[in-house]
Amino acid sequence: MQAKFLTSVEVQSLQERLSLYEKQIEALKKRVICTRKDQEALRVRGRARMIELLGDPDSENFKANKRRGFSMLWSEYRQWFKPIRSYRDTLEKDYDAGIKFIEEWIPSVQQAISLSCCPLCQQQPGMTEIDDLKLCRSCAKIINEGR
Structure with a gap:
Protein backbone atom coordinates (compact mmCIF):
# COMPACT_ATOMS: atom_id res chain seq x y z
CA MET A 1 0.00 0.00 0.00
CA GLN A 2 1.39 3.34 -1.03
CA ALA A 3 1.06 6.43 1.15
CA LYS A 4 -0.52 9.40 -0.55
CA PHE A 5 0.87 12.78 0.28
CA LEU A 6 -1.42 15.79 0.15
CA THR A 7 -0.45 18.83 -1.80
CA SER A 8 -0.38 22.20 -0.10
CA VAL A 9 -3.55 23.16 -1.98
CA GLU A 10 -5.35 20.07 -0.66
CA VAL A 11 -4.12 20.74 2.90
CA GLN A 12 -5.28 24.34 2.69
CA SER A 13 -8.68 23.20 1.39
CA LEU A 14 -9.05 20.74 4.28
CA GLN A 15 -8.07 23.42 6.80
CA GLU A 16 -10.68 25.79 5.38
CA ARG A 17 -13.37 23.09 5.58
CA LEU A 18 -12.36 22.24 9.14
CA SER A 19 -12.55 25.92 10.11
CA LEU A 20 -16.01 26.17 8.54
CA TYR A 21 -17.21 23.07 10.44
CA GLU A 22 -15.87 24.43 13.72
CA LYS A 23 -17.78 27.70 13.18
CA GLN A 24 -20.96 25.76 12.40
CA ILE A 25 -20.56 23.67 15.55
CA GLU A 26 -20.10 26.82 17.66
CA ALA A 27 -23.21 28.35 16.09
CA LEU A 28 -25.21 25.21 16.90
CA LYS A 29 -24.02 25.20 20.51
CA LYS A 30 -25.60 28.64 20.88
CA ARG A 31 -29.00 27.23 19.83
CA VAL A 32 -29.25 23.80 21.44
CA ILE A 106 -30.71 34.54 47.53
CA PRO A 107 -33.68 36.88 47.40
CA SER A 108 -32.94 40.51 48.11
CA VAL A 109 -33.77 41.81 51.59
CA GLN A 110 -36.98 43.35 50.25
CA GLN A 111 -37.93 40.06 48.59
CA ALA A 112 -37.02 38.08 51.71
CA ILE A 113 -39.28 40.27 53.81
CA SER A 114 -42.12 39.73 51.35
CA LEU A 115 -41.46 35.96 51.54
CA SER A 116 -41.47 36.01 55.34
CA CYS A 117 -37.91 34.69 55.38
CA CYS A 118 -35.34 36.01 57.75
CA PRO A 119 -33.61 38.84 55.81
CA LEU A 120 -30.37 38.26 57.72
CA CYS A 121 -29.70 34.55 57.34
CA GLN A 122 -32.16 33.92 54.46
CA GLN A 123 -32.50 30.33 55.60
CA GLN A 124 -35.24 30.16 58.18
CA PRO A 125 -38.80 31.43 57.98
CA GLY A 126 -39.41 34.62 59.94
CA MET A 127 -40.99 34.09 63.31
CA THR A 128 -40.18 37.07 65.54
CA GLU A 129 -40.81 40.75 64.82
CA ILE A 130 -38.17 43.29 65.78
CA ASP A 131 -38.55 46.87 64.55
CA ASP A 132 -41.06 45.82 61.85
CA LEU A 133 -38.75 43.06 60.56
CA LYS A 134 -39.63 39.39 60.73
CA LEU A 135 -36.55 37.51 61.88
CA CYS A 136 -35.89 33.89 62.71
CA ARG A 137 -35.42 33.11 66.40
CA SER A 138 -31.66 32.71 66.04
CA CYS A 139 -31.10 36.13 64.45
CA ALA A 140 -33.60 37.81 66.82
CA LYS A 141 -31.68 36.39 69.77
CA ILE A 142 -28.38 37.72 68.42
CA ILE A 143 -29.86 41.18 67.84
CA ASN A 144 -31.49 41.28 71.29
CA GLU A 145 -28.17 40.31 72.91
CA GLY A 146 -26.49 43.24 71.14
CA ARG A 147 -28.98 45.80 72.46
Whole structure:
Protein backbone atom coordinates (compact mmCIF):
# COMPACT_ATOMS: atom_id res chain seq x y z
CA MET A 1 0.00 0.00 0.00
CA GLN A 2 1.39 3.34 -1.03
CA ALA A 3 1.06 6.43 1.15
CA LYS A 4 -0.52 9.40 -0.55
CA PHE A 5 0.87 12.78 0.28
CA LEU A 6 -1.42 15.79 0.15
CA THR A 7 -0.45 18.83 -1.80
CA SER A 8 -0.38 22.20 -0.10
CA VAL A 9 -3.55 23.16 -1.98
CA GLU A 10 -5.35 20.07 -0.66
CA VAL A 11 -4.12 20.74 2.90
CA GLN A 12 -5.28 24.34 2.69
CA SER A 13 -8.68 23.20 1.39
CA LEU A 14 -9.05 20.74 4.28
CA GLN A 15 -8.07 23.42 6.80
CA GLU A 16 -10.68 25.79 5.38
CA ARG A 17 -13.37 23.09 5.58
CA LEU A 18 -12.36 22.24 9.14
CA SER A 19 -12.55 25.92 10.11
CA LEU A 20 -16.01 26.17 8.54
CA TYR A 21 -17.21 23.07 10.44
CA GLU A 22 -15.87 24.43 13.72
CA LYS A 23 -17.78 27.70 13.18
CA GLN A 24 -20.96 25.76 12.40
CA ILE A 25 -20.56 23.67 15.55
CA GLU A 26 -20.10 26.82 17.66
CA ALA A 27 -23.21 28.35 16.09
CA LEU A 28 -25.21 25.21 16.90
CA LYS A 29 -24.02 25.20 20.51
CA LYS A 30 -25.60 28.64 20.88
CA ARG A 31 -29.00 27.23 19.83
CA VAL A 32 -29.25 23.80 21.44
CA ILE A 33 -31.39 23.70 24.58
CA CYS A 34 -30.69 21.22 27.36
CA THR A 35 -32.35 17.83 27.48
CA ARG A 36 -35.63 17.10 29.27
CA LYS A 37 -33.63 15.33 31.95
CA ASP A 38 -31.58 18.50 32.51
CA GLN A 39 -34.73 20.66 32.44
CA GLU A 40 -36.24 18.47 35.14
CA ALA A 41 -33.03 18.73 37.17
CA LEU A 42 -33.27 22.54 37.00
CA ARG A 43 -36.91 22.41 38.15
CA VAL A 44 -36.12 20.01 41.00
CA ARG A 45 -33.15 22.12 42.12
CA GLY A 46 -35.36 25.23 42.07
CA ARG A 47 -37.92 23.49 44.28
CA ALA A 48 -35.20 22.30 46.65
CA ARG A 49 -33.87 25.86 46.90
CA MET A 50 -37.35 27.16 47.70
CA ILE A 51 -37.70 24.53 50.45
CA GLU A 52 -34.34 25.66 51.87
CA LEU A 53 -35.61 29.24 52.00
CA LEU A 54 -39.23 28.72 53.04
CA GLY A 55 -39.10 25.56 55.09
CA ASP A 56 -41.04 22.32 54.90
CA PRO A 57 -43.49 22.11 51.95
CA ASP A 58 -46.28 21.29 54.42
CA SER A 59 -45.62 24.42 56.48
CA GLU A 60 -47.90 27.45 56.35
CA ASN A 61 -44.98 29.66 55.34
CA PHE A 62 -44.22 27.51 52.29
CA LYS A 63 -47.86 27.28 51.26
CA ALA A 64 -48.39 31.03 51.67
CA ASN A 65 -45.24 32.14 49.85
CA LYS A 66 -44.31 29.48 47.31
CA ARG A 67 -45.92 31.20 44.30
CA ARG A 68 -44.23 34.51 45.00
CA GLY A 69 -40.94 32.77 45.75
CA PHE A 70 -40.91 30.68 42.57
CA SER A 71 -41.94 33.73 40.56
CA MET A 72 -39.00 35.73 41.92
CA LEU A 73 -36.52 32.88 41.41
CA TRP A 74 -37.49 32.13 37.82
CA SER A 75 -37.83 35.82 36.95
CA GLU A 76 -34.25 36.49 38.06
CA TYR A 77 -33.13 33.30 36.31
CA ARG A 78 -34.63 34.48 33.03
CA GLN A 79 -33.03 37.91 33.42
CA TRP A 80 -29.63 36.32 34.09
CA PHE A 81 -29.80 33.99 31.08
CA LYS A 82 -31.43 36.40 28.62
CA PRO A 83 -33.15 35.96 26.16
CA ILE A 84 -34.86 32.83 27.49
CA ARG A 85 -38.57 32.69 28.35
CA SER A 86 -38.36 29.75 30.77
CA TYR A 87 -35.78 27.63 32.55
CA ARG A 88 -36.81 24.98 30.00
CA ASP A 89 -35.17 27.14 27.31
CA THR A 90 -31.77 27.01 29.04
CA LEU A 91 -29.04 26.33 26.54
CA GLU A 92 -27.08 23.14 26.95
CA LYS A 93 -23.90 25.17 27.31
CA ASP A 94 -25.48 27.14 30.20
CA TYR A 95 -26.83 24.16 32.16
CA ASP A 96 -24.05 24.04 34.78
CA ALA A 97 -24.24 27.81 35.24
CA GLY A 98 -28.01 27.47 35.68
CA ILE A 99 -27.62 24.91 38.45
CA LYS A 100 -25.05 27.14 40.15
CA PHE A 101 -27.34 30.18 39.82
CA ILE A 102 -30.21 28.32 41.52
CA GLU A 103 -27.99 26.94 44.30
CA GLU A 104 -26.58 30.39 45.07
CA TRP A 105 -29.76 32.43 44.55
CA ILE A 106 -30.71 34.54 47.53
CA PRO A 107 -33.68 36.88 47.40
CA SER A 108 -32.94 40.51 48.11
CA VAL A 109 -33.77 41.81 51.59
CA GLN A 110 -36.98 43.35 50.25
CA GLN A 111 -37.93 40.06 48.59
CA ALA A 112 -37.02 38.08 51.71
CA ILE A 113 -39.28 40.27 53.81
CA SER A 114 -42.12 39.73 51.35
CA LEU A 115 -41.46 35.96 51.54
CA SER A 116 -41.47 36.01 55.34
CA CYS A 117 -37.91 34.69 55.38
CA CYS A 118 -35.34 36.01 57.75
CA PRO A 119 -33.61 38.84 55.81
CA LEU A 120 -30.37 38.26 57.72
CA CYS A 121 -29.70 34.55 57.34
CA GLN A 122 -32.16 33.92 54.46
CA GLN A 123 -32.50 30.33 55.60
CA GLN A 124 -35.24 30.16 58.18
CA PRO A 125 -38.80 31.43 57.98
CA GLY A 126 -39.41 34.62 59.94
CA MET A 127 -40.99 34.09 63.31
CA THR A 128 -40.18 37.07 65.54
CA GLU A 129 -40.81 40.75 64.82
CA ILE A 130 -38.17 43.29 65.78
CA ASP A 131 -38.55 46.87 64.55
CA ASP A 132 -41.06 45.82 61.85
CA LEU A 133 -38.75 43.06 60.56
CA LYS A 134 -39.63 39.39 60.73
CA LEU A 135 -36.55 37.51 61.88
CA CYS A 136 -35.89 33.89 62.71
CA ARG A 137 -35.42 33.11 66.40
CA SER A 138 -31.66 32.71 66.04
CA CYS A 139 -31.10 36.13 64.45
CA ALA A 140 -33.60 37.81 66.82
CA LYS A 141 -31.68 36.39 69.77
CA ILE A 142 -28.38 37.72 68.42
CA ILE A 143 -29.86 41.18 67.84
CA ASN A 144 -31.49 41.28 71.29
CA GLU A 145 -28.17 40.31 72.91
CA GLY A 146 -26.49 43.24 71.14
CA ARG A 147 -28.98 45.80 72.46
